[in-house]
Amino acid sequence: MNKQQDIWEIAPSTHLLDLKLKEVWAYRDLLGLLVRRDFVSFYKQTILGPLWFFIQPLFTTIIFTFIFGNLAGISTDGLPKPLFYMAGITAWNYFADCLTKTSTVFKDNAAIFGKVYFPRLIMPLSIVVSNLVRFGVQMVLFLFFIAYYYFYKGADFQPSWAILLFPLVVMLMALLGLGAGMIISAMTTKYRDLSFLVGFGVQLLMYATAVIYPLSTAVEKYPKYSWLIKYNPMTTLIEIFRYGFLGKGAFSWSYLSYTSIITLIILLVGVIVFNKVEKNFVDTV
């Protein structure tokens, strides 16, 4: 009973860089169970069950193909339109879901956070992992599309070596969404206005990211303003994602390093802000 590690202290403020990661590790089982809860409760009492995961990207792809592809005639870098859009949507949705769900984590869990303590970081982490499951399911749909166009339609594209960067790209998207979401969530506990901003902010951000158009077109049409899109870390990730699977897209090591550094900074700031707010948010929410 008198083990040294059992000794704890509760004090008004802890060190800013005390990220409590050890504690998070001790609660790793909770993470798994929360992911399971999200997944099971999602399709309980539905007829289509996990099929719902397919419906959203499928319909968005169809609509984008009609509006941006056919009606507006935006270039898709010579790739089959549905394939181009689905790549962008699948990757973007993962980031956007991580961001929006994480940004309301305090508000959504106020009841449980107010009654029991566990490392709060577990909640946003479980959101990221839950969405990863969803993303995985949607990737299956995407791969199915690739196979269909490659073997059946004989479309002209080749996956490239960058497909090996896929795990890194997914991780960076998750961490970027997590970090930005945590910063927003910490601020929304006091300033509720931000939560209104997130919904349409994410939508606007999508247009500032190379989701519905390739980066090359943006550079060509708006040489002056394209830096805005280029320096958007999500653009790099989506371009690599497309370059890996479909063989068309911009790739450079310098942009990848830049994106990784930005992601790590946002993540670190996010965790610090989150841990700081977590201690007293019960009093303000």
Next chain:
Amino acid sequence: MSLAIKVENLSKAYQLGQIGTGTISRDLERWYARIRKKEDPFLRIGEDNNQNAKSTSDVVWSLRDINFKIEQGDAVGIIGRNGAGKSTLLKILSKITSPTTGKITGHGRIASLLEVGTGFHPELSGRENIFLNGAILGMRKKEIARKLDEIVDFAGIQRYLDTPVKRYSSGMYVRLAFAVAAHLESEILIVDEVLAVGDAEFQKKCLGKMSEVSKGEGRTVLFVSHNMDAVMNLCKSGIVLNSGKSDFVGNVHDCIDYYQNSGLNSIDNWVAKKDLHHPHFSNIKYEISGEQPNLILTIHFKTNSASNSPGAFVVFGIKSSLGGTIMEAVPSLNPFVKFNGEETSYSCEVELTGFIPGTYFIYAWLGASEAESYDWQDNILSFEITQAPMAERTFPYSARTGFLVAQSKLI
């Protein structure tokens, strides 16, 4: 014996009123004060948490300079009126919110049960919820799996183990939730008034489990309840909180005596906290007149509602300091309280016959019928009887022989 918990100069400040408007400018002000190494301008003017006094600042100290030590294996009751700071203390101990100043040190894992069934998901089965809830409370999966049979047995839900908990009766739900928490392998167990739910038999079972935990297994228990009988049965020592200060620390019997006799603050005026829209009490106050053994309690109350609602009647109850209701007064069964968008005042008289000296609490209920309750305010007022009902009696009055002395005479 070694210390389990040591609390030093613990304080917690809360901001009253609206939080949200103008906070950016306040935050900047605070931040500016901090970089100049000055005191936080909004904390300096804090005052005690006397809920009746008109406040001069909008920061109150919910806890102020609390100091105590708890030894390992001790069972401690935390006693105090509503708003005395009990819940705040438990919240800080369970790390839900952090203190403003002071610190707590201790050792051993803490399991806190501030609410039954936190994190239960209605769609998941009993088994899944046991795992989820156990993990939320800090158990590892293997640990829960090892204790699963014991938990299910204690809760008595074997047949429903794989049924979603939304189909459970509320009793089963509570039993399951308590069972999970009670089987946590923690050195310190913190329990808020969760026993208020559930039937009498289950309450007994919970108390039994808790005393087994503290006496049999030598774990430390902190227990908050308004039920003094439960506190007396379970706890060895106690802490009396009053307006955020620890008034008395010691043996549980002395604590309860102190609490009952302190008669600290008779509260004779209560004002509803904010603008409410549904029919509600907006203000209740009382005065006591007459001579023992026949005192008259006159209650003046105001009601209000933003919208027109069916008429209502009122019930006032009088509770002893042990927490049980002694009697209820129903001045009229007619729906005499009318709601027409304006504050309306009423008064009623209650006869207090033969009350023994001590502190008593008042609750107020407002509703259209037994089934349609508008407002219920528990323990909002208190009064103290100092005079004995029989002036010539020399042997003491005690709660054990009843709170009322029956009016009797030889014939």
